[in-house]
Every structure is written in structure tokens, then in C-alpha cells.
Amino acid sequence: MDQRIFDPSPAASPETLAVQPLLPGADLPLLVTPKDGALDDGGWRKLLPDIHAVVRGRLPIAGGLLFRGFGLHGDAPFRAFAESFGRPLLDYDFGSTPRSAVDKGVYTSTEYPAHQSIPLHNEQAYTLQWPQTIWFHCVTAATTGGATPIADSRLVARRIDPAIRARFAAKRLMYVRNYGNGLDLPWQRAFNTDDPAEVERFCRANAIAWEWTEDGELRTRQICQAVARHPVTGDEVWFNQAHLFHVSNLPPAVRDSLLAVVEDESELPRHVFYGDGTPIEDEALDHIRAVLDDCTRSFPWQEGDVMMLDNMLAAHGREPFTGKRKVVVAMADPVRSPDLPAA
Structure with a gap:
């Protein structure tokens, strides 16, 4: 990652922008609004130097910024806003959930049924490369629900029982995926190719064992990794998706039916073990889920909102909703685990 995107020293708010906590008693996210009132479409462009200054000074401290009132409405303006930071937008490679491309570098958020919640997670923390920066844009707000809850990954790491955190850090995690079985994506969609040779090349380049x-x-x-150290701030963060990939995350009836038809847990659609192949204790995962729940902060979307997260500093999820909801996503700044300082 090009570290020039961040300036870790606090910066005073520019004269054109107001910066303040959105939620009482919490700095995540910080709300950024134009001081002179809501802008017309495209009006954000004249404030770009100040917007970028706020991002450099505040994002690595707060972990997330919510831009409201900037006249951003729709896929194309959102893409232009994300691209204004000068970083190429990333494709959704080696994905684990269904999404659709809506513009170059812009995707739908996870296309799970509206009645389902999506637990907190850091984007693509189940692999060795992930986006450092992620943007969410509310094009259409749900009738009810549909919030994108977030949590500070530094706080999560501090609150997890030290013995559990140390065990996860030392052993790391092994993610196992069996594609195209109704619960995980078909491999063609996960790897964005129909060519097995392309899949093998991707796996070979990314330290993925395949068969x-x-x-x-x-x-x-x-x-x-189970924990990681931020490349700019040096903060230790909880950075994995063990609680999502583990079979215990499934509803009991689904979990029991799957376990009844496999001879080995590695045959499950997706599962996770410690890095040495030993099972992860259900009690440890229950504790981790409880900590994530306790650290969660939630707010209702307003149409036109853009939330910018440092993907290592802030986890995100989705609440169930009714009505039509459209939240689109863009990602940038790839980070590789082997390039980070040791946690």
C-alpha cells in the first residue's frame, strides 16, 4: 500500500467541512458534512482537497468516515468519488459471497436474502491479500432495517480473552472451501474464470493448496493470519473470518444435516481449522462472537451516504431489512499479509 494516503497525525477540520462523531460516545464512524449545507450533484468535486485532507488525518485514527450531504447519488458518481483518491479500484477476486458488478470496480453488496443478517467481518480476511480501503454507498435505503453495522478491530483484539488471542495468533487458521455445492460459490464465479488452468495459476501465486x-x-x-498489524499505524487488529467460516455459524438444523452426510469436516462446503489442522473449540468461537456483538455500532443509512472504512481497522456486517435496498461497494489498496510487520 502507498502510505501517502494516510497522515497519522490529527488534523484540524478544514474550513469547508464539519467533522464530528456520528454516534454518542463513539469515534467510529466520524460524520463528515459540508459546513455550508448539502451539495448539488457533483458539488463534492470543489471540496476534494479538503475531503482528502480529512481522510489522511482522520481515517487511520477513527477507522471509518461517513460522508453525508455531498450530492452523491448513483453508481457512476460513487465510482468517481472513490476513484478521486487516485487508487485503482479492485476486482472482487477469490470472493466468498455472491455479488454482481454494476460498474467498473463497483459491486453490489453481498446478495444474501433480505431476512438474513451478515455477521461482522473484515473484507477478505480469509485470505492472504485483501483491500485496505473499502467504500459503501447507499443508493436506495431499505424501508426498515438494512444498516451496515461496524466495529473497531483494534478494540475487538483487546477485548478477546488473551489466551484465546494468543492461541489464534500462534496457530493461525486454515480455511477449507468446497465449491459449487449450494452453500459456497461455484469455482467459476469465485475465481472469475471458466479455465481450470487459470484457477491453478491463481492458487499457486497466492499460496492456496487445491485439488x-x-x-x-x-x-x-x-x-x-488470525491477527495482523496495521502497516501504517502499527495497531494490532483482530483480522480473520473464523466465526463466519466455521460450521457452528450455520443454523443448527443446517449444520446437523451437513455433518450427517460428510465423513470428514474438510468435506463441508466451507469450514475453518487451526493452521495445524486441529479443530477450533466452539467455546472460543462463542466468546469471539460475543465480543464482536459487544463492539458493534449501528446507524441507519440515508440515501446518498458514502462510508469509507479502513478495512483492517473496522469490520462491517449487514442487518436484515424489508423493502428495496441498494448499497454498492468499491475497494482499493491491496495489502498482502507476508508484507506486514509481525503481530
Whole structure:
């Protein structure tokens, strides 16, 4: 990551922008608004130097900024706003959830049924490369619900039981995925190709072990970090998706039916072990989920909002909703785990 995007020293708010906590008693996210009132479409461009100054000074401290009242409405203006930071937008490679491209570098948020919640997670923390920066744009707010809850990953790391945190950090995690079985994506969609040779090249370049099963499907294994150290601030963060990938995350009836038909847990659609292949204790995952719940902060979307997160400093999720909801996503600034300082 080009570290020039961040200036870790606090900066005074520019004269054109107001910066303040959105939620009482919490600095995540900070609300950024134009001091002279809501802008017309495209009006944000004249404030770009001040917007960028706020991002440099405040994002690495707060972990997330909510831009409101900047006249951003729709996929194309959102893409222009994200691209204004000068970083190429990333494709959604090696994805784990269904999404659709709506513009170059802009995707729908996870396309799970509206009645389902999505637990807190850091984007692509189940692999060795992820986006440092992620933007969310509310095009259409839900009738009810549909918030994107967030949590400070530094606070999560501090609140997890030290013995559990140390065990996860030392052992790391092994994610196992079996594609195209109804619960995980088809490998063609996860890797954005129909060519098995392209899949193998991607796996080889990203330290992913793979095998083609007898029925022609794909199984992958990858050993990844459980905690990480931020490349700019040096903060230790809780950075994994063990609580999402583990079979205990599924509803009991679904979990029991799956376990009844597999001989080995590595045959589950997706699962996670410690990096040495030993099982992760359900009690540890229950504790981790409780800490995440306790650290969660939530707010209702307003149409036109853009939330910018440092993906290592802030986790995000989704609440169930009714009505039509459209929140689109863009990502930038790839980070590789091997390039980070040791946690």
C-alpha cells in the first residue's frame, strides 16, 4: 500500500467541512458534512482537497468516515468519488459471497436474502491479500432495517480473552472451501474464470493448496493470519473470518444435516481449522462472537451516504431489512499479509 494516503497525525477540520462523531460516545464512524449545507450533484468535486485532507488525518485514527450531504447519488458518481483518491479500484477476486458488478470496480453488496443478517467481518480476511480501503454507498435505503453495522478491530483484539488471542495468533487458521455445492460459490464465479488452468495459476501465486475432486469440483485450503498489524499505524487488529467460516455459524438444523452426510469436516462446503489442522473449540468461537456483538455500532443509512472504512481497522456486517435496498461497494489498496510487520 502507498502510505501517502494516510497522515497519522490529527488534523484540524478544514474550513469547508464539519467533522464530528456520528454516534454518542463513539469515534467510529466520524460524520463528515459540508459546513455550508448539502451539495448539488457533483458539488463534492470543489471540496476534494479538503475531503482528502480529512481522510489522511482522520481515517487511520477513527477507522471509518461517513460522508453525508455531498450530492452523491448513483453508481457512476460513487465510482468517481472513490476513484478521486487516485487508487485503482479492485476486482472482487477469490470472493466468498455472491455479488454482481454494476460498474467498473463497483459491486453490489453481498446478495444474501433480505431476512438474513451478515455477521461482522473484515473484507477478505480469509485470505492472504485483501483491500485496505473499502467504500459503501447507499443508493436506495431499505424501508426498515438494512444498516451496515461496524466495529473497531483494534478494540475487538483487546477485548478477546488473551489466551484465546494468543492461541489464534500462534496457530493461525486454515480455511477449507468446497465449491459449487449450494452453500459456497461455484469455482467459476469465485475465481472469475471458466479455465481450470487459470484457477491453478491463481492458487499457486497466492499460496492456496487445491485439488480437483472425483466429481470435477474444486477444494482449496489456505493458511492465513488470525491477527495482523496495521502497516501504517502499527495497531494490532483482530483480522480473520473464523466465526463466519466455521460450521457452528450455520443454523443448527443446517449444520446437523451437513455433518450427517460428510465423513470428514474438510468435506463441508466451507469450514475453518487451526493452521495445524486441529479443530477450533466452539467455546472460543462463542466468546469471539460475543465480543464482536459487544463492539458493534449501528446507524441507519440515508440515501446518498458514502462510508469509507479502513478495512483492517473496522469490520462491517449487514442487518436484515424489508423493502428495496441498494448499497454498492468499491475497494482499493491491496495489502498482502507476508508484507506486514509481525503481530
